[in-house]
Amino acid sequence: MNPTPNDPDFSDLLSPQFFKALCDPTRLSILGDVARQEEPTTVSHIAGCCNIDLSVVSRHLATLRDAGILKAEKRGKEVHYSLRTDDVVGRLRALATALEACCGPKSEEKKDEHPDPQP
Amino acid sequence: MNPTPNDPDFSDLLSPQFFKALCDPTRLSILGDVARQEEPTTVSHIAGCCNIDLSVVSRHLATLRDAGILKAEKRGKEVHYSLRTDDVVGRLRALATALEACCGPKSEEKKDEHPDPQP
DNA sequence: ATCTCATTTGCATATTGACGCAAACGAGAA
DNA sequence: TTCTCGTTTGCGTCAATATGCAAATGAGAT
Numbered sequence: 001m002n003p004t005p006n007d008p009d010f011s012d013l014l015s016p017q018f019f020k021a022l023c024d025p026t027r028l029s030i031l032g033d034v035a036r037q038e039e040p041t042t043v044s045h046i047a048g049c050c051n052i053d054l055s056v057v058s059r060h061l062a063t064l065r066d067a068g069i070l071k072a073e074k075r076g077k078e079v080h081y082s083l084r085t086d087d088v089v090g091r092l093r094a095l096a097t098a099l100e101a102c103c104g105p106k107s108e109e110k111k112d113e114h115p116d117p118q119p
Numbered sequence: 120m121n122p123t124p125n126d127p128d129f130s131d132l133l134s135p136q137f138f139k140a141l142c143d144p145t146r147l148s149i150l151g152d153v154a155r156q157e158e159p160t161t162v163s164h165i166a167g168c169c170n171i172d173l174s175v176v177s178r179h180l181a182t183l184r185d186a187g188i189l190k191a192e193k194r195g196k197e198v199h200y201s202l203r204t205d206d207v208v209g210r211l212r213a214l215a216t217a218l219e220a221c222c223g224p225k226s227e228e229k230k231d232e233h234p235d236p237q238p
Numbered sequence: 239a240t241c242t243c244a245t246t247t248g249c250a251t252a253t254t255g256a257c258g259c260a261a262a263c264g265a266g267a268a
Numbered sequence: 269t270t271c272t273c274g275t276t277t278g279c280g281t282c283a284a285t286a287t288g289c290a291a292a293t294g295a296g297a298t
Contacts, residue, residue, distance in 0.1 A: 010151040016144040023142025024256075025135040032129040035222050043275060053258050058276060060256095077265050077274045085222045092215035096208045103154050103204045143286075162245060172288050177245060179286090196244045196295050239298105246293065253286070263276070268269105 010102075013095040021067035026052065027060045031069065031083075034061075040073060040080030129221075132214040140186035145171065146179045150188065150202075153180075159192060159199030 022028060033046055047057040061081050064070040069088055073080045141147060152165050166176040180200050183189040188207055192199045 010154060014141075014147045014151050016142075016147055019138060019141040019147060020144075022133075022138040023135075025139075026256080028133045028135055028138065032133050035129060035218060038222075044273095052256095054274085055259080055276075056257055058274095062276080074265090074275095077272095079275065083218070083222050085218055089215045089219050089223075092211045092218075096211040096215070099154060099202065099204055099211075100208050103157070103202050104208075145286080163243095171286095173244085174246075174289080175287055178247090181246085193245095193295090196242095198245065241298070242296090244294085244296105246291105248291075249289090251287085253284105255282105255284080257280105257282085259279090261276105261278080264274090266271105266273090268271075 010095075010098060013091070013098055017067050018069070018091060021063050021069055024060070026050070026056075027063060030057060030060050031064055034064075034070060034081055035083050037082075040071075040082035042078045042080055044078075046081075129214075129217060132210070132217050136186055137188075137210060140182050140188055143179070145169075145175070146182060149176060149179050150183055153183075153189060153200055154202050156201075159190075159201035161197045161199060163197075165200075 022031070029050065030046055033049055034041055043054065043058050043061060046061070047054045050057065061070060061072070065072045065081070069084060070081045071084050073082070141150070148169065149165055152168055153160055162173065162177050162180060165180070166173040169176070180189060180191070184191045184200070188203060189200045190203050192201070
């Protein structure tokens with residue numbers, strides 16, 4: 001009766017704060033621009049690529065920063081944004097693993113958790 | 120694999136259609152409910168958990184279905200929704216791999232590649 | 239055929255969020 | 269100090285979307 005799903009709790013993995021920052025197409029484009037850069041990038045540089053207002057770019061970058069996706073470093077007058085690669089990749093992989101363990105194609109035979117001697 | 124200086128294309132991995140379906144907190148909660156179920160679930164069953172209108176749940180499920188996140192099967196009068204685990208997990212892992220390859224912690228030294236990234 | 243139940247959809251309202259402009263803020267230079 | 273540049277923020281407007289109610293649709297039962 002009890003199916004014992006491996007991880008029934010997605011509350012932290014499906015956090016709205018993370019995905020809400022990724023829902024806007026413009027913000028996704030900006031995120032892609034930042035990710036493509038090898039070095040941390042400034043607000044003005046990103047705004048130079050797109051044709052939207054500088055203040056909008058600043059707001060989008062701040063949203064991504066507040067969501068833990070980007071890191072902001074202040075150097076003089078400029079603020080350099082860069083991707084928090086470890087955190088983002090870790091989040092994505094953790095969610096993928098949790099989903100796979102819970103509702104994966106082989107999760108119906110729950111032999112992966114407790115040792116099941118017979119083949 | 121070829122250590123490309125920067126992986127150029129996130130357009131398909133950062134597709135707005137996928138993340139736009141995940142931006143709403145209510146929809147994320149519904150997605151978590153569906154994912155927790157071992158068997159495909161009906162609209163009424165999901166609506167019984169939350170205290171929002173049945174029509175709202177139906178619309179959210181349709182949005183997740185249109186985004187390729189859920190699969191809908193019609194059985195008699197009921198529609199059973201289930202997670203497209205392979206697709207979602209594949210998307211998440213592909214994005215994680217692309218981000219890691221592009222802006223990973225060791226992507227700045229691209230002299231050689233370690234075939235086993237172990238945490 | 240009608241009836242009943244599950245789901246979807248039309249419509250109206252409310253909330254959210256993006257956008258641009260202008261002003262304010264902060265840090266370095268003169 | 270004032271000036272300039274980069275960034276952030278306050279504010280107003282507008283588009284997109286979430287929500288609820290009621291009606292419509294669809295499929296099986298009677």
